[in-house]
Amino acid sequence: MKRVAAIDCGTNSIRLLVADADPATGELKDLDRRMQIVRLGQGVDRTGRLAPEALDRTFAACREYAAVIKGLGAEQIRFVATSASRDAENREDFVRGVVDILGVEPEVITGDQEAEFSFNGATKELTGRADLSKPFLVVDIGGGSTEFVLGDDHVRAARSVDVGCVRMTERHLLHGGEISDPPTAGQISAIKADIAAALDRAEETVPLSEAATLVGLAGSVTTVAAIALGLDHYDSEAIHHSRVSLAKVREITGDLLSSTHAERAAIPVMHPGRVDVIGAGALVLLSIMERTGAGEVVVSEHDILDGIAWSIAD
Numbered sequence: 001m002k003r004v005a006a007i008d009c010g011t012n013s014i015r016l017l018v019a020d021a022d023p024a025t026g027e028l029k030d031l032d033r034r035m036q037i038v039r040l041g042q043g044v045d046r047t048g049r050l051a052p053e054a055l056d057r058t059f060a061a062c063r064e065y066a067a068v069i070k071g072l073g074a075e076q077i078r079f080v081a082t083s084a085s086r087d088a089e090n091r092e093d094f095v096r097g098v099v100d101i102l103g104v105e106p107e108v109i110t111g112d113q114e115a116e117f118s119f120n121g122a123t124k125e126l127t128g129r130a131d132l133s134k135p136f137l138v139v140d141i142g143g144g145s146t147e148f149v150l151g152d153d154h155v156r157a158a159r160s161v162d163v164g165c166v167r168m169t170e171r172h173l174l175h176g177g178e179i180s181d182p183p184t185a186g187q188i189s190a191i192k193a194d195i196a197a198a199l200d201r202a203e204e205t206v207p208l209s210e211a212a213t214l215v216g217l218a219g220s221v222t223t224v225a226a227i228a229l230g231l232d233h234y235d236s237e238a239i240h241h242s243r244v245s246l247a248k249v250r251e252i253t254g255d256l257l258s259s260t261h262a263e264r265a266a267i268p269v270m271h272p273g274r275v276d277v278i279g280a281g282a283l284v285l286l287s288i289m290e291r292t293g294a295g296e297v298v299v300s301e302h303d304i305l306d307g308i309a310w311s312i313a314d
Contacts, residue, residue, distance in 0.1 A: 003031070005074035006308035007065060009098075009106065010082045011041030011143025012166050012277065013219065014058060016065045017305045018072045021313030028124075028309060031072055036061040037273025040085065040094075041144050045167050050088045055097060062101040069102075078312050080304070081106040082114055082142060111160020114304060115140070115147035119155050121307030122215050122300045127153055137211030137292065140303060141165065141220045141284050143277070146198070148206045159205040163198035165220050165274075165281030172280075179276050181261045188257055191280055195287040214294040217303035219274055220281025225299040226269035227252050234269045240301040246289050249297065253282040 001020040008015045015035040021028050038057040044050060069077060079098060085091050085108050098106045109117075118140040126132055135156065140147040143166035149158045172190045173180045180187055202208065216225075226234055228244045256264060256279040265275045274281070289297060 001029075002076075002313050003072070003074050004309050004312040005065075005069045005072075005077040006305050006312065007062075007077065007079040007102075008082070008305045008308060009040060009058065009079065009085065011044075011145070011164060012039060012273065013037050013143070014040070014061045014065075015305050016068060017309055018069060018074050019309050021309055023310075023313050028306060028313075032068055033305075034065075034068070036064075037271060039143075039166070039273070041087075041166050043170070044087050044144070045170050048088065049090050050085070050094055055094060058094070059097045059101060062098060066102050076312050077102060077104045078308050079104050079106040080114075080117070080308050081108045082145070082304075086110075087144070111145060111147060112158050114145075115149040115158035115160055116155050117307030117311065118147050118217055118304040119149040119151055119158070119307070120310055121303045121305060122217055123151070124306070124310065125302065126213075126215070126298075126300075132298065133212035135211060136213050136215050137206075137208065137294075138215045138217065139221075139285075139288055140217040141281055141288075142218055143167065146202075146284060146288075148202045148208065150206050150208075150211060157206040159202045161198040161201050163195055163284060165277040165284065168194060168280035168284070169277045173276075179261075182258050183279065188283070191283055192287065195284055196291075199287065199291050208288075208292045211292055211294065214289065214292060214297045216285060216297040216299050219271070220278060221285055221297065221299055222301060223269060223271070223274055223278055224249060224252050224282050224285060227267060232268045234271075236301050239299055242299045243296045244299060245296045246286075246294065249282070249286050249289060253279070253286045256282050 018032040042054040134152045138149045144164045
């Protein structure tokens with residue numbers, strides 16, 4: 001066993017996994033898994049820069065994570081930064097802050113690298129299951145980008161496109177500092193057009209129609225699954241490997257896009273940081289299912305974070 005710490009810093013959230021990993025058996029035992037919504041990507045699509053308040057929130061989370069890592073005695077840390085920090089002009093401010101707090105430099109990985117980590121994290125425990133056909137199409141719907149990875153036991157094709165729940169919300173629903181609540185039909189159509197164009201780009205590299213099993217990752221997908229299951233609190237074990245039908249995803253997406261902020265916030269499983277962006281995130285998921293012809297999505301709580309942990313252990 002090797003004790004490792006993996007940190008995934010995305011556009012909307014920053015997550016930590018401290019785990020004991022055994023490459024010989026394929027066992028990854030969680031010791032601590034946590035997430036904070038920090039909105040690192042706040043305004044990046046518009047300004048091209050990381051906002052000072054977004055950096056402050058992210059660094060505060062890093063300090064909390066540093067204490068957890070030290071307390072559990074992880075042997076090695078890997079910090080992976082995704083879409084927002086790839087796009088920002090002042091990313092060096094972010095890098096310096098992380099190094100000062102955690103002692104490791106964040107790896108600002110490419111979309112293709114991000115996709116490979118996501119695939120490995122999501123499918124390692126699915127391989128060999130008789131009830132799931134291959135190839136798998138893993139879709140990781142983040143705040144700023146969505147990763148598509150097609151593979152069997154190994155990655156065959158991968159593509160990252162710049163469409164995510166935060167980016168779509170800020171681009172189409174944010175006006176004068178206020179988010180349309182609920183969005184208009186015209187705004188929803190504009191988001192759909194952006195997603196369709198992104199799916200066209202993804203299909204240039206990844207043959208989406210070849211997927212036999214669709215595996216969905218990240219907060220937008222797990223939140224939709226939690227709503228579909230009718231949970232009165234967020235339950236990772238119940239959500240992990242649950243299956244949500246296309247009809248149910250379509251119903252939930254419609255409900256989210258027609259509801260107010262207060263109505264979405266009142267959903268028991270809704271994280272406060274997702275209230276304003278969940279409608280766009282659900283619409284990304286629905287559009288992917290419609291494009292690929294998937295009748296259901298298999299939901300995974302194991303994703304890029306687990307892939308990062310395995311990359312250290314291996």
